[in-house]
Amino acid sequence: MTPTIPADLARYCDASDARARDELFAFLRIPSVSARTEHKSDCADAARFVADALTRIGFTTTIERTPGHPIVVGEWRHAPAGAPTLLIYGHYDVQPAEPLELWTSPPFEPEVRDGRIYARGSVDDKGQLYLHVKALEAHLATRGTLPINVIVLAEGEEEVGSANLEAFLEREKTRLACDAVVISDSTMFAPGIPSILSSLRGMAYLEINVRGANGDLHSGMYGGAVVNPAMALARILATMHDADGRIAIPGFYDQVRPFPDHVRAQMRELPFSDDQLRHEVGVSALGGEPGYTTLERLWTRPTCEVNGLLSGYTGEGAKTVLPAVSMAKVSFRLVPDQDPQTIAELVQRHVAHVAPAGVTVTVEALHGGRPWRADLQGPIIDAGKAALAAAFGREPVITGEGGSIPVVGDFERILGAPVLLMGFGLPGENAHAPDEWMSDENYRLGIRAAAVLYDEYGRRATR
Amino acid sequence: MTPTIPADLARYCDASDARARDELFAFLRIPSVSARTEHKSDCADAARFVADALTRIGFTTTIERTPGHPIVVGEWRHAPAGAPTLLIYGHYDVQPAEPLELWTSPPFEPEVRDGRIYARGSVDDKGQLYLHVKALEAHLATRGTLPINVIVLAEGEEEVGSANLEAFLEREKTRLACDAVVISDSTMFAPGIPSILSSLRGMAYLEINVRGANGDLHSGMYGGAVVNPAMALARILATMHDADGRIAIPGFYDQVRPFPDHVRAQMRELPFSDDQLRHEVGVSALGGEPGYTTLERLWTRPTCEVNGLLSGYTGEGAKTVLPAVSMAKVSFRLVPDQDPQTIAELVQRHVAHVAPAGVTVTVEALHGGRPWRADLQGPIIDAGKAALAAAFGREPVITGEGGSIPVVGDFERILGAPVLLMGFGLPGENAHAPDEWMSDENYRLGIRAAAVLYDEYGRRATR
Numbered sequence: 001m002t003p004t005i006p007a008d009l010a011r012y013c014d015a016s017d018a019r020a021r022d023e024l025f026a027f028l029r030i031p032s033v034s035a036r037t038e039h040k041s042d043c044a045d046a047a048r049f050v051a052d053a054l055t056r057i058g059f060t061t062t063i064e065r066t067p068g069h070p071i072v073v074g075e076w077r078h079a080p081a082g083a084p085t086l087l088i089y090g091h092y093d094v095q096p097a098e099p100l101e102l103w104t105s106p107p108f109e110p111e112v113r114d115g116r117i118y119a120r121g122s123v124d125d126k127g128q129l130y131l132h133v134k135a136l137e138a139h140l141a142t143r144g145t146l147p148i149n150v151i152v153l154a155e156g157e158e159e160v161g162s163a164n165l166e167a168f169l170e171r172e173k174t175r176l177a178c179d180a181v182v183i184s185d186s187t188m189f190a191p192g193i194p195s196i197l198s199s200l201r202g203m204a205y206l207e208i209n210v211r212g213a214n215g216d217l218h219s220g221m222y223g224g225a226v227v228n229p230a231m232a233l234a235r236i237l238a239t240m241h242d243a244d245g246r247i248a249i250p251g252f253y254d255q256v257r258p259f260p261d262h263v264r265a266q267m268r269e270l271p272f273s274d275d276q277l278r279h280e281v282g283v284s285a286l287g288g289e290p291g292y293t294t295l296e297r298l299w300t301r302p303t304c305e306v307n308g309l310l311s312g313y314t315g316e317g318a319k320t321v322l323p324a325v326s327m328a329k330v331s332f333r334l335v336p337d338q339d340p341q342t343i344a345e346l347v348q349r350h351v352a353h354v355a356p357a358g359v360t361v362t363v364e365a366l367h368g369g370r371p372w373r374a375d376l377q378g379p380i381i382d383a384g385k386a387a388l389a390a391a392f393g394r395e396p397v398i399t400g401e402g403g404s405i406p407v408v409g410d411f412e413r414i415l416g417a418p419v420l421l422m423g424f425g426l427p428g429e430n431a432h433a434p435d436e437w438m439s440d441e442n443y444r445l446g447i448r449a450a451a452v453l454y455d456e457y458g459r460r461a462t463r
Numbered sequence: 464m465t466p467t468i469p470a471d472l473a474r475y476c477d478a479s480d481a482r483a484r485d486e487l488f489a490f491l492r493i494p495s496v497s498a499r500t501e502h503k504s505d506c507a508d509a510a511r512f513v514a515d516a517l518t519r520i521g522f523t524t525t526i527e528r529t530p531g532h533p534i535v536v537g538e539w540r541h542a543p544a545g546a547p548t549l550l551i552y553g554h555y556d557v558q559p560a561e562p563l564e565l566w567t568s569p570p571f572e573p574e575v576r577d578g579r580i581y582a583r584g585s586v587d588d589k590g591q592l593y594l595h596v597k598a599l600e601a602h603l604a605t606r607g608t609l610p611i612n613v614i615v616l617a618e619g620e621e622e623v624g625s626a627n628l629e630a631f632l633e634r635e636k637t638r639l640a641c642d643a644v645v646i647s648d649s650t651m652f653a654p655g656i657p658s659i660l661s662s663l664r665g666m667a668y669l670e671i672n673v674r675g676a677n678g679d680l681h682s683g684m685y686g687g688a689v690v691n692p693a694m695a696l697a698r699i700l701a702t703m704h705d706a707d708g709r710i711a712i713p714g715f716y717d718q719v720r721p722f723p724d725h726v727r728a729q730m731r732e733l734p735f736s737d738d739q740l741r742h743e744v745g746v747s748a749l750g751g752e753p754g755y756t757t758l759e760r761l762w763t764r765p766t767c768e769v770n771g772l773l774s775g776y777t778g779e780g781a782k783t784v785l786p787a788v789s790m791a792k793v794s795f796r797l798v799p800d801q802d803p804q805t806i807a808e809l810v811q812r813h814v815a816h817v818a819p820a821g822v823t824v825t826v827e828a829l830h831g832g833r834p835w836r837a838d839l840q841g842p843i844i845d846a847g848k849a850a851l852a853a854a855f856g857r858e859p860v861i862t863g864e865g866g867s868i869p870v871v872g873d874f875e876r877i878l879g880a881p882v883l884l885m886g887f888g889l890p891g892e893n894a895h896a897p898d899e900w901m902s903d904e905n906y907r908l909g910i911r912a913a914a915v916l917y918d919e920y921g922r923r924a925t926r
Contacts, residue, residue, distance in 0.1 A: 035780035036778070036779060036780070037779070095782060096778060098778065099679075207781075213746055215565070215893065215896050216893075216897065217893075219768045220664060220666075220865045220866030220867050221761070223766040223796055223865060224751050224760040224764055224796065224865065227749070227750040230770075230791075233772070234696070234700035234769065234791075235704075237697035237698075237701075241694070277688070277689075281675075281677060281678075281685065282676055283676055283821050284820065285821040286821060287688070297687040297688045298684070298685070298687055301687055303687035304694075305686045306693035306774065306775065307776055307781075307782060308777045309697075309777070310777040311772040312771035313559070313561070313771040313792060314771045314773040314790065315498070315499070315559060315561065316498060317499070318624065318668045318770075318792065318830055319498065319770060319771070320666070320866075321770050321896065322770070329776060329781065329782070331781070331783055333682070333687065357750065358746050358747060358749060360747070366780065402687065403681060404783075430678065431681045432679070432681040432682070432783055433680060435678070
């Protein structure tokens with residue numbers, strides 16, 4: 001029997017959908033770009049926004065200062081004796097919005113078009129964080145109580161590596177003690193197919209700087225005798241893959257623990273079309289590591305990507321400059337059991353080995369996160385399945401994801417609680433690109449799924 | 464016997480040096496950046512400035528419209544019967560000034576520090592063009608006449624490839640008919656060592672654009688399956704040289720005509736120190752094509768340089784984007800008898816061959832210029848040697864240069880006149896970089912050398 005949404009919660013949600021969207025829009029209007037120092041006060045505003053919303057529905061809320069952006073903690077601990085504690089994690093910070101000229105509507109002026117809420121942070125992660133606030137409200141407004149104790153933890157540094165979260169979890173692990181963690185910051189396999197994520201890739205994000213002469217030089221007067229830092233950078237980057245597309249950094253694959261055959265088999269059963277992906281992103285051919293399907297490449301294999309390149313003259317027309325410096329941002333997606341710090345060290349060693357004489361090359365690790373693989377059993381997983389089935393009218397599928405939520409492993413390790421990844425994003429949502437959107441329908445169904453989750457988890461986990 | 468500066472010219476120059484510098488400063492204040500459409504009216508202002516200066520000293524002047532920036536032609540044709548006609552070529556346009564933050568003083572607010580005139584265009588080429596205007600003035604103001612007929616031709620598109628000059632020379636070749644051409648747009652071998660340039664490298668300047676997906680993608684969600692245009696660009700650029708530093712584009716060296724052994728031998732005699740160059744530009748080692756000295760690499764061998772790189776996210780911090788596009792500006796310095804168009808086609812063919820599937824690569828030729836080698840004899844060369852000796856008190860050396868003045872070959876071919884390259888720049892002058900400067904002393908001595916040149920050329924070439 002497919003679970004259903006309890007009538008009281010359903011009624012409340014139906015009556016308050018418009019307001020739920022209005023409140024989200026107010027949240028989305030705050031340009032809380034954690035990577036940019038000029039948005040520091042916007043991040044503080046976004047933290048306050050979350051805290052105020054939780055306070056309004058009956059939570060006890062604190063805004064915790066960190067060396068970076070603050071962490072919001074909301075607590076509601078009035079559940080019946082024996083009820084479990086669920087920690088809901090999300091982040092209020094967003095990616096930079098550049099390049100601004102590629103947005104159809106301004107990134108911080110949310111707008112619904114064709115059933116999609118367009119705004120920076122709509123799906124990553126403000127919409128998916130705020131739907132939990134609205135689901136908690138549905139319980140408290142209709143019943144005056146929740147079936148479980150709830151801690152909401154919203155941080156403001158997820159998009160820059162969550163540098164201060166791990167220490168915070170360590171320091172506050174007594175207060176944050178819980179029986180399970182739920183995170184909605186991921187993507188469903190396809191529209192109408194609710195999904196539980198079983199694996200995430202980790203990340204090692206590095207910046208490579210190559211310095212040549214003490215200033216830009218005339219490429220005619222010095223070219224051919226002074227080593228060109230832009231060409232040197234290109235040659236360094238080209239050594240990172242072999243001709244077939246495998247990563248060629250010595251030792252890079254040493255820690256990779258292959259995914260079990262039955263997981264790979266299940267991935268092959270998911271309805272997936274290379275042609276459709278090609279068409280969606282608009283390329284004539286896909287690429288990647290030989291010997292794996294596209295879903296395996298995305299979910300189970302590590303990558304090396306150039307995220308940014310800058311050197312010399314990049315404006316209109318021609319300038320015959322021999323640049324003094326060049327820069328690449330390079331990130332590696334990691335899979336169990338690769339360790340971000342080990343990978344960063346391997347890259348640093350490799351770059352030092354291949355760097356030519358005549359330039360100085362530095363490799364700085366900007367941030368990293370461990371990869372993660374779920375243990376797919378227990379009450380929080382079962383509750384998640386039931387909640388998604390109730391909201392979407394069909395059983396969820398189990399997926400992997402190529403993206404990283406570095407903190408997932410930290411929660412499991414420090415709090416000793418299993419993590420349910422129940423996300424409501426959709427493929428093509430432009431999470432880190434112009435025209436980011438979240439499905440308006442998924443925002444609404446997400447509120448309902450979260451509301452049912454608290455019931456189902458309470459029913460299964462109350463002692 | 465070392466030639467000397469005639470007393471009347473010397474007195475006039477001594478008395479008017481301060482004004483000569485003031486006038487140059489006014490010229491330098493005009494931001495005539497030919498590469499930028501927003502500076503179109505500044506280029507027109509600079510053209511008018513040159514025309515007005517020539518009119519003031521007694522020239523008949525016209526400003527000729529072109530599809531791009533205008534060409535200024537000044538004429539003085541009242542020399543005695545049998546006197547030759549000398550065409551003086553220069554350019555009033557300048558390179559873009561970016562990156563602005565690296566200038567000690569603003570690029571268009573000229574300033575003298577430590578005997579150097581700092582400004583964009585000071586040495587390339589406004590100072591070196593304007594010193595001829597002041598030398599012509601010295602003759603006309605002291606003697607009321609010139610010993611030769613003079614045409615001054617100042618264009619405004621040298622820094623963007625002189626796209627309209629060749630057609631102008633063809634169209635106006637009767638009016639521009641002359642017995643010799645002098646160009647001051649080059650560098651002396653060292654301070655105090657006047658130089659006549661015997662060879663210039665040509666240029667093929669290309670822009671490579673790589674396009675992947677139809678928009679920036681999340682590097683986690685798509686990384687490993689969608690080909691990365693920034694990495695593809697790096698791999699393409701890395702194929703342009705072999706491991707030893709030779710250019711690896713098939714056919715690239717086919718048209719190279721080696722410099723004669725006696726020219727190479729003479730170059731080896733010039734006082735040159737690799738260590739000093741290393742120290743000057745601030746690098747730990749030089750590089751380049753094996754089998755050649757540094758001066759040979761700079762003057763006699765072709766190069767491939769990356770002048771600019773841009774892709775993805777280049778701001779502060781980390782952004783996990785899989786960029787949709789990447790761009791490189793790549794230029795090749797050419798030596799006789801390489802042809803810019805042939806080289807552009809070889810590069811296009813090579814890039815098409817090595818470009819990976821999954822991205823679209825275009826190679827656009829932005830501009831090109833032929834390399835050049837002088838025939839080092841005749842009255843204009845002898846007059847140049849005498850003029851430089853008079854102004855600097857020592858015989859000039861014969862040098863090569865790595866830079867390009869693409870029009871030199873056009874003048875020889877279209878007007879049938881030999882070209883004297885008599886430049887007053889100095890090593891380290893930052894011609895295309897921040898803090899461009901021209902030696903204040905060389906500006907003054909250049910006026911005197913040019914003034915003597917007209918006398919010496921008239922004496923040698925009048926029939």
